[in-house]
């Protein structure tokens with residue numbers, strides 16, 4: 001399993017351990033992984049871009065959980081093919097569907113193609129924006145009552161990484177061969193609503209201040225997708241709310257407000 005110490009990785013490892021599995025996880029920092037993950041997890045420390053480490057980490061593995069930031073994921077897939085991995089769950093991004101020509105969309109599609117052409121059984125998860133991206137606002141919230149960000153006022157059906165993890169556990173432990181799942185949270189929320197929910201979670205009244213310059217936004221609106229991303233402004237049209245989390249896990253995805261309450265300590 002790659003990405004095991006991340007926002008969705010930690011809940012996924014916990015869920016697999018709860019179900020009696022013993023995942024082997026890769027990390028570049030075993031000490032940190034040890035502090036985040038349950039006891040008994042098989043931790044392989046190393047760099048996924050090093051072929052010897054990759055071969056060692058993959059020895060004896062039959063199922064691989066792979067995400068896009070895992071060094072060079074296509075290389076990881078090639079090594080997995082050589083070492084006899086038969087089933088892969090690959091996490092990419094819903095931008096593969098909504099913005100296939102953007103940098104992330106193209107990278108996601110290329111990696112997905114490499115997985116299917118590699119002859120693996122398995123499934124692709126395409127999540128939308130994670131609720132945990134707002135952790136980037138934590139310092140601003142600790143230091144004051146206003147979050148200043150560009151948002152263009154767009155609403156987005158953010159998903160709790162814990163719900164991506166719940167779907168990942170299902171797709172790893174059951175047979176979902178050939179499936180591609182688009183994952184979103186239960187409702188579209190704007191940056192203003194996110195900040196309000198974070199305020200409720202930390203017990204303070206917070207406000208949001210738009211910092212995107214209207215002229216720049218208009219330029220982005222009419223520019224190629226690459227430009228829209230390169231200026232770093234969150235300007236993604238909502239993909240709409242999808243029912244996949246509920247369909248696969250039998251329960252509704254967490255709202256942004258629920259995620260904020262669960263993670264309030266990170267903003268205090």
Ligand SMILES: NC(=O)c1ccc[n+]([C@@H]2O[C@H](COP(=O)([O-])OP(=O)(O)OC[C@H]3O[C@@H](n4cnc5c(N)ncnc54)[C@H](OP(=O)(O)O)[C@@H]3O)[C@@H](O)[C@H]2O)c1
Pocket residue numbers: 002003004005006007008009026027028029033048067068069070071091092093094126127128129130132133161
């Ligand atoms: N955030 C979003 O809005 C969003 C939306 C759609 C899809 N996704 C996808 O969801 C996946 C997980 O996101 P996340 O928020 O859980 O990520 P995250 O918390 O930022 O992930 C950090 C994890 O990435 C690993 N990592 C980072 N760079 C690496 C590298 N060069 N080589 C090997 N491992 C590396 C880290 O491992 P170490 O233990 O080695 O540090 C750590 O486990 C990503 O593939 C992301 O593209 C995210």
